[in-house]
Amino acid sequence: MKSYEKIEQYDTEITEALADNYRVIIENLGEDVTREGLEKTPERVAKAMQYLTHGYGLDPLEILKSAMFIEDHQQMIVVKDIEVYSMCEHHMLPFFGKAHVAYIPNGKIVGLSKIPRVVDAFARRMQVQERLTDQIKNCIQDALNPLGVAVVIEAQHMCMQMRGIQKQNSVTTTSSFTGAFEKDKTRKEFISLVSNKLS
Ligand SMILES: Nc1nc2c(ncn2[C@@H]2O[C@H](COP(=O)(O)OP(=O)(O)OP(=O)(O)O)[C@@H](O)[C@H]2O)c(=O)[nH]1
Numbered sequence: 001m002k003s004y005e006k007i008e009q010y011d012t013e014i015t016e017a018l019a020d021n022y023r024v025i026i027e028n029l030g031e032d033v034t035r036e037g038l039e040k041t042p043e044r045v046a047k048a049m050q051y052l053t054h055g056y057g058l059d060p061l062e063i064l065k066s067a068m069f070i071e072d073h074q075q076m077i078v079v080k081d082i083e084v085y086s087m088c089e090h091h092m093l094p095f096f097g098k099a100h101v102a103y104i105p106n107g108k109i110v111g112l113s114k115i116p117r118v119v120d121a122f123a124r125r126m127q128v129q130e131r132l133t134d135q136i137k138n139c140i141q142d143a144l145n146p147l148g149v150a151v152v153i154e155a156q157h158m159c160m161q162m163r164g165i166q167k168q169n170s171v172t173t174t175s176s177f178t179g180a181f182e183k184d185k186t187r188k189e190f191i192s193l194v195s196n197k198l199s
């Protein structure tokens with residue numbers, strides 16, 4: 001298994017420590033953690049939470065560096081509609097949506113699958129959408145030194161839907177650009193390429 005692949009196994013000690021804590025949390029929430037349906041829940045949640053934060057164990061720069069190729073291609077490359085599942089660091093509730101990523105190479109291209117892998121490596125952590133957007137952009141910029149990088153993320157935040165302000169249809173869009181994408185013309189080309197998804 002490559003170092004950046006998703007975890008299939010969970011550290012027993014960490015799982016047990018988390019499960020002990022979730023046992024207390026469930027009881028504090030007023031439930032009977034010994035009843036049949038909940039008996040295994042602390043372990044399940046412990047594993048689920050480790051999965052939802054497995055990005056901490058991944059090295060996004062390494063992911064990109066593992067599949068870079070020299071190529072004399074200087075046109076915009078767009079990978080759009082990348083599913084994003086992350087967790088807001090304020091409430092530990094999910095936010096989810098789509099990421100659209102583009103770059104203009106400067107002598108080096110990267111294996112296409114590595115872009116969604118980088119999105120996942122940063123998303124599977126406790127995040128805010130703005131930082132997630134910037135981290136993806138910075139990582140691609142650092143690894144490839146391209147002529148420009150663009151990242152747009154559209155997401156719905158469960159902490160704004162299930163609780164709090166309870167707005168079911170609001171979508172937050174964040175964007176981050178470098179180099180050529182700071183120019184109007186290039187940015188517009190990118191936006192038009194992904195615009196059927198941007199409302
Ligand atoms: N900027 C930003 N804010 C976020 C993100 N995810 C959640 N939040 C916000 O984090 C804020 C935390 O605000 P607080 O006032 O400390 O928390 P709260 O009392 O639970 O706030 P409400 O959600 O308004 O009830 C809220 O406004 C959330 O909507 C994100 O990705 N980016």
Ligand SMILES: [Zn+2]
Pocket residue numbers: 088089090091092093157159160
């Ligand atoms: Zn939140």
